[in-house]
Amino acid sequence: MRRNRVVVVGSTNMDLVASVPRPPAPGETVLGTAFTTTPGGKGANQAIAAAKAGADVVFVGAVGDDTFALDLRQALVDAEVDTENLREVPGPSGVAAITVDADGGNAIVVVPGANAQLTTLTDADLQAIADADVLLCQLEIPLDTVVAAARHAAAHDTVVMLNPSPVRPLPDALLAAVDVLVVNQTEAWQLGRDVLAAVPHVVTTLGADGVRYRTHQLLQSIPSPTVDAVDTTGAGDAFAGVLACEWGAEPLAALIFAGAAGALATTRRGASVSSPTRAEIDALVTAWP
Template identity: 40%
Template sequence: MGRVVVVGSTSMDVVARVDRIPGPGETVTGSSVTLSPGGRGANQAVAARRLSAATVMVGAVGSDGFGSALREFLRAEGVDVTSLAVVDGPSGTAVTTIDEAGESVIVIVPGANATVSANGLDALRLGPGDMVLLQNEIPASVNAAALDRARAAGARTLLNASPHRPTATGQPSTTGQPSTTGQPTATGQPTATDLLAEVDVVLVNEHEFTGLVPAAVGVGSLPGPRALVEVRGLLADGAGPNDNIVVTLGGAGVCARIAGTVVTLAGRRVPVVDTAGADDCFCGAFGAGLAGGLPAATALFHANLAATIAVQRPGAGPAMPTRAELEDLLTGGGP
């Protein structure tokens, strides 16, 4: 069994609940405020670790109180934080306001996440059994460097291309071909297209997927998410060395194309409390399944179920399910 190695973001989620979202210049009174450890990278690391995968977090937190709390949360979850750097300054923070209807506005302040370095991978001795998870809440250059190291070691890679990060022009590099991660485009930075072309698996939600498709394809004319996954070559330079892509569909489930085979899984109808960490849960659980040697279709099935548990709880990182809870659901005893 390999490890799940997450190179990504950590942040403290500050969530205020209000009757309605205030307009510009308006002040409203909230009903509650909560602090919850989060960040896409940290959420994915906790999801993988709670499902029994040996998990390492490569990232950065600030020298403030949030940084101490984030580091301790991950350590208490059993995540290896040896490569989680502490840097001078503030930690990453996400400030969210949610109204009674569930609508929200979110402000993300990167803080220490802007300083994340792929050098944290150097002492880990990556190998073919390891699964490296990346997201777009850290600089693209860091993702590129992490891909270089992972590929050199024979480790597999998954990019959760969220939030959507378009190229500067919306088009491939000037050569028409993806650059290698070691050779960024003329701008001096690797583009979103370059990264998509080089990871083993791309994972996005259905809304983000439409942002990856060239406008000329006419996404709106396609008959649905399954078609988006089935049609090959939609991405400007493909979707990774093996053209593997996973598209999560919220409550509707997931569509994926893995090694040329299309897999569709329906969602389960459950009472939804908070969807904030659902995709992170799916990503971490999927990575844990692959690192544990599960076939891709089985890992997708487990990840889909894990996400249905997470949305029934408030928060992101703390909402991730355990191995025992997933197994209970797999055997029919869970919700």
């Protein structure tokens, strides 16, 4: 079975992850229990998740000219993501400072770095988008670039899937191009009903409670498999990437598959490294009653 051709236009960051017994209060210092550096960024995380699930993935993004850049690019290459459209720009790569508490919850501060310089799309970028089945975007890069990518995709019958994180007001030109909006509960509340109503397919992730899927004709709740979660970092990205891989004529089947991927991602620490393989997702879906 042919999997989707997915183009991800988005961010890549080095995640600086501190494990803590509990989140620090404002002005408080908390002793951590572990520290790791892991390639991440919502765009790269989603691209890797889609590729590991079987999609043919092209990543459009930017890294800096620092030492992090080599590891960020290699993480994509190792997942068999096409990096021909990953450009190098002067200055630092993006970074994310992340704390993960004993319950698996996380708090994240992102410094865009090179991602902020992704302000134009090349002819090669535009061609890749036009040739894709699905364009997947987030909001860790300049909004004008997301709008340009989405409008070009819509003009060439490429499905536009948007994960509007971090949340910001969405311009009408972007909303008009989006086919599938993937949000968590907080993002859904922040965007508001009018924005959600403007999109044909709205997928709201509910953590351990699963997923809510709405179209103009349907409202469906899909439960999540029960797993032993240790770190929720990257689970939403795994879900979005796998959903882009699977999206097509059977949205509910795609949502079940993506939900299993998101659940599996919580059983491992880290972001992109926590994305499961297709075989692992298949096994969980098959075993799930």
